[in-house]
Amino acid sequence: MHNLTIAELVTGLQSKEFSSVELTQHFLARIARLDANYNAVITVTADQALKAAAAADKRLAAGNAPALCGVPILHKDIFCTNGVRTSCGSKMLDNFIPPYNATVVENFEKAGAVVLGKTNMDEFAMGSSNETSFYGPVKNPWASDSVPGGSSGGSAAAVAARLAPGATATDTGGSIRQPAALCGITGLKPTYGRVSRWGMIAFASSLDQGGPMARTAEDCAILLNCMASYDDKDSTCIDREVPDYSATLGDSIKGLKIGVPKEYFSEGLDADTEKAVRVALAEYEAQGAELIEISLPNTGLSVPAYYVIAPAEASTNLTRFDGVRYGYRCEDPKDLNDLYTRTRAEGFGDEVKHRILIGTYCLSAGYYDAYYGKAQQVRQLIQQDFEKAFEQVDVIMGPTTPSPAFKFGSKGDDPVAMYLEDIYTVATNLAGLPGMSVPCGMVEEKPVGLQIIGNYFDEARMLNIAHQYQQATQWHSLTPEGVA
Amino acid sequence: MSIERQEIEKLATLSRIAISEDTITEVSQRLSSVLELVDQLQAVNTDGVEAMSHPMKATQRLREDEVSEINQRDAFLAIAPDTEEGLFLVPKVIE
Numbered sequence: 001m002h003n004l005t006i007a008e009l010v011t012g013l014q015s016k017e018f019s020s021v022e023l024t025q026h027f028l029a030r031i032a033r034l035d036a037n038y039n040a041v042i043t044v045t046a047d048q049a050l051k052a053a054a055a056a057d058k059r060l061a062a063g064n065a066p067a068l069c070g071v072p073i074l075h076k077d078i079f080c081t082n083g084v085r086t087s088c089g090s091k092m093l094d095n096f097i098p099p100y101n102a103t104v105v106e107n108f109e110k111a112g113a114v115v116l117g118k119t120n121m122d123e124f125a126m127g128s129s130n131e132t133s134f135y136g137p138v139k140n141p142w143a144s145d146s147v148p149g150g151s152s153g154g155s156a157a158a159v160a161a162r163l164a165p166g167a168t169a170t171d172t173g174g175s176i177r178q179p180a181a182l183c184g185i186t187g188l189k190p191t192y193g194r195v196s197r198w199g200m201i202a203f204a205s206s207l208d209q210g211g212p213m214a215r216t217a218e219d220c221a222i223l224l225n226c227m228a229s230y231d232d233k234d235s236t237c238i239d240r241e242v243p244d245y246s247a248t249l250g251d252s253i254k255g256l257k258i259g260v261p262k263e264y265f266s267e268g269l270d271a272d273t274e275k276a277v278r279v280a281l282a283e284y285e286a287q288g289a290e291l292i293e294i295s296l297p298n299t300g301l302s303v304p305a306y307y308v309i310a311p312a313e314a315s316t317n318l319t320r321f322d323g324v325r326y327g328y329r330c331e332d333p334k335d336l337n338d339l340y341t342r343t344r345a346e347g348f349g350d351e352v353k354h355r356i357l358i359g360t361y362c363l364s365a366g367y368y369d370a371y372y373g374k375a376q377q378v379r380q381l382i383q384q385d386f387e388k389a390f391e392q393v394d395v396i397m398g399p400t401t402p403s404p405a406f407k408f409g410s411k412g413d414d415p416v417a418m419y420l421e422d423i424y425t426v427a428t429n430l431a432g433l434p435g436m437s438v439p440c441g442m443v444e445e446k447p448v449g450l451q452i453i454g455n456y457f458d459e460a461r462m463l464n465i466a467h468q469y470q471q472a473t474q475w476h477s478l479t480p481e482g483v484a
Numbered sequence: 485m486s487i488e489r490q491e492i493e494k495l496a497t498l499s500r501i502a503i504s505e506d507t508i509t510e511v512s513q514r515l516s517s518v519l520e521l522v523d524q525l526q527a528v529n530t531d532g533v534e535a536m537s538h539p540m541k542a543t544q545r546l547r548e549d550e551v552s553e554i555n556q557r558d559a560f561l562a563i564a565p566d567t568e569e570g571l572f573l574v575p576k577v578i579e
Contacts (some may be wrong), residue, residue: 016526049515056502097563098563099556099560099562099563100556154517170509185494191543192539193539193540194542206537206538215489232547235544235545236542238540238542251506257563279561299525301524301525301528302522304522304523304525305522305525306520306523307521307522308520308522319500322500323565324564324565324572325560325563325564325572326560326563326564326565327565328564328565329565333574333575334575335575335576335577336574336577337500337574338575339574339575340500341496341500341502342501342502344499344501344502345501345502345503345504348501352510353503354511354514354515354518356490357496357501357511357515358496358515358519360498360499360518361487361491361495361515362522364494364495364498368524371522371525373535374511374525374526374528375522375525376528376535376536377533377535377536378525378527378528379535379536380533380534380535380536381528381530381533382537383536389511390561414512414517415517415518416517416518416520418517419521431539432539432540433539449498449555451537456540458541464507474503480527
């Protein structure tokens with residue numbers, strides 16, 4: 001059952017081939033048996049899941065079941081879940097049990113999905129390797145000595161290892177697409193404002209966006225149908241109709257204009273990764289698409305701009321963790337200042353602390369204009385690059401990451417080496433554009449991802465384009481050893 | 485660009501994060517290497533470029549000024565580290 005896609009599971013449940021309770025038991029047993037190898041799941045909610053599955057089976061029997069009724073999924077541990085610990089991968093929230101659901105969690109509940117548990121992640125979503133999690137790193141199902149990517153590494157590894165058919169994730173600078181690429185699955189970061197951020201623990205509010213992870217584009221479409229919604233409670237959510245993302249998957253892509261940015265194929269890109277991506281582009285040509293070389297001249301500035309804006313916003317957002325209202329509090333504070341400074345020193349890990357300090361520096365008196373102001377101007381230039389490109393092409397394609405999954409500890413000492421892992425992904429966050437990653441090859445027995453960047457609110461077309469590729473290729477259905 | 489010890493201490497105070505003496509050199513090195521990266525921005529000509537605030541130039545919505553939240557005081561107090569008589573408890577602030 002774990003090798004079936006979400007689309008197949010929905011059909012199987014509705015035609016009573018198996019029940020949601022059977023399915024849920026099957027995935028819970030897999031998590032119990034296999035997750036020691038991956039460390040992808042922080043909290044398993046077995047009792048609630050079985051109860052929800054039993055309720056789903058009743059609705060299925062009554063014949064009025066909603067879209068995802070009885071389908072098991074996992075939530076990234078950044079989405080608040082009523083009554084279930086939501087840690088954000090941090091010691092700071094190790095004891096935090098939210099009294100409410102995130103809108104995304106609420107949407108899946110309404111659609112009848114069964115939540116198996118919460119997935120591991122880099123602390124407060126700050127990382128590209130899952131090495132910053134308080135709960136220990138997640139291991140890549142394709143190579144246990146290598147990272148799964150981050151920050152949604154737990155969700156990506158869980159889907160790759162068939163511990164769940166799909167999972168929620170979030171992307172601030174590449175945190176859906178990069179782990180999707182390194183774990184050989186499909187992941188979509190929607191347009192900024194498409195998915196509600198309410199109840200999703202904030203990292204960098206102008207960049208954060210939730211999105212789905214699954215093995216296929218078809219499944220991502222099913223999940224996005226449920227995830228995307230307008231929400232009054234998120235003031236940056238855009239009020240715009242949610243199309244049926246499944247309806248257009250079968251459309252022809254003949255005549256599609258694909259922009260290939262030369263900056264995404266320059267120095268730093270691993271030669272075999274490039275080869276895999278070029279082969280994927282040739283497959284699109286074979287399907288009748290046209291490749292057009294384009295330029296995104298400010299690409300090189302996206303990582304520097306990101307590492308001003310994201311830490312600046314994080315330093316502001318993370319002031320709320322003060323040991324007073326919820327979360328970790330240090331022992332025996334001698335006064336209020338001691339309570340704040342020790343709670344934060346002990347509750348946050350190193351990477352989070354460093355980013356708060358950087359952000360504080362960039363926002364402090366005398367530096368604001370030179371750093372944050374400047375970065376927001378550069379962000380405008382990066383957006384203009386994309387605007388110009390989309391006058392000429394329908395979508396943009398390139399590699400998701402410069403190379404396949406790297407080994408644990410290999411980028412530990414130099415933060416900048418780790419930050420450059422996001423070189424092809426951060427620009428879309430800065431511009432607020434949707435991006436996705438689709439498996440497109442294997443290098444040294446590790447997966448490679450093809451990145452598809454679309455225009456604003458063009459998720460339906462991107463999913464269609466990815467689906468057409470997956471109809472003609474098999475990369476998305478490869479299974480890591482020890483998983484089957 | 486390197487960052488001095490004094491500056492780290494000031495940032496630690498502003499951020500309310502205690503930094504121990506034995507990690508200050510390491511913190512300073514890491515921060516310096518990130519600042520070196522972001523200093524690439526200084527060379528860019530941004531004259532006349534508007535700072536971006538929202539990718540789709542969306543502005544904040546207005547709504548009726550009415551109560552939209554239900555009272556969840558007990559639920560919020562239940563997850564606090566320390567409370568007394570319906571209040572969050574912190575160390576004594578006024579002698």
